[in-house]
Amino acid sequence: MERKFKLCYVSDECVACGTCMKVCPKSAISINNGIKAKVDANKCVGCGKCAKVCPASVMRIGERV
Amino acid sequence: MKKQWNDYLYIISALYLILGFFNIMFAWLGLLCFSIPIIISIVKGNKAYCNKYCGRGQLFQILGTKFKLSRNKDIPKFLRSKWFRYGFLAFFMIMFINMLFNTYLVFSNVKDMKEVVTLLWTFKLPWNWVSTDMFSPWVYQFAFGFYSIMLTSTVLGLITMVLFKPRSWCVYCPMGTMTQGICRIKHRGDEF
Structure with missing residues (x-):
């Protein structure tokens, strides 16, 4: 079944x-290597x-692509 | 989520600022806030200090959310630009070196120790109610200088906390910028 949740995106x-x-x-x-936040798309529910x-x-917060 | 011991570090941060009013020698403890994040970023290559152990960030978060002291507005774009962040880091470093130089002048008896805390690098606040006769004058000079830096950054953090989001200070915190820079160098070439 396709997930309807939105997803969080992080800019540079x-x-x-x-x-x-x-x-x-x-x-x-998680904070990847102390440089940038990384969002696990499988866990994120786009709550904002x-x-x-x-x-x-x-x-x-945007649509999943 | 269950709270852990490091979720209470904001108490230490608040205590640090309060204790400086009674005994300026506590200012020396602020060196931990400078050295620990740098050591973690060099050794571990991450920003665990900012992420988990920064009492100041927690303090702003609590004041801004629980006490509702923040307007919760977006920070202006220029404040999060690389130019501003690294520029502020450079300015902060110059002021830090200047403070060390003043300590050196007192150490070498060229200048007298001044019982003054300088706020926002401009406003000189007399701090002559604290005792300064237990150690050498240069030890106190460093303490006054360091406390000035810590108080100044707290005031800046509080202003941006009120104007923008609670942890806006984190965006241009010189230690955060420096440790992120160290992590970038350490992980150069790594795939993100």
Whole structure:
């Protein structure tokens, strides 16, 4: 069955602070090599909590492609 | 999610700022906030300090969300640009070196120790109620200088917390920028 959830995308301006990681209810976010947040597409449900708290506003909730 | 010991580090950050009002020597402990993130980024190649152990970030998050002191607006684009972040890091480093130089001048008896905390690199606040006769004057000079840096960055963090999102300080925090830069160098060529 096709998943209807949206997905979170992270731009390259991410500062890797980890604020998003703490609020993600599905533990779908990790900070990859201290450079950028990485979202596990299989876990992300596109709830948008990460985008709401991201201090750099670099997270965007969009349709899955 | 169950809270862990490191979720309470904001208490240490708040205590640090308060204790400086009573004994300026506590300022020296701030060196931990400088050295630990750098060591972690060099040795481990990650930003675990920012991600898990930064008490200051937690403090801003709590003040901004639980106490609702933040407007929760997007930070202006220029503040998150590489130019601004690395420029602020360079400025911060110059001010840090200047503080070390002042400590050296007191150490070599060229200048007298000043019981002053300088806020935002401009406003000189007399801090003469704290005791300064237990150690050499240069030890206190460093403490005043370091406390000035810590207080200044807290004030900047509080301003951007109110204006934008709670952890806006993290966007241009010099330590965060530096450790991310170290991680970039360390993982150069790695596939993201």
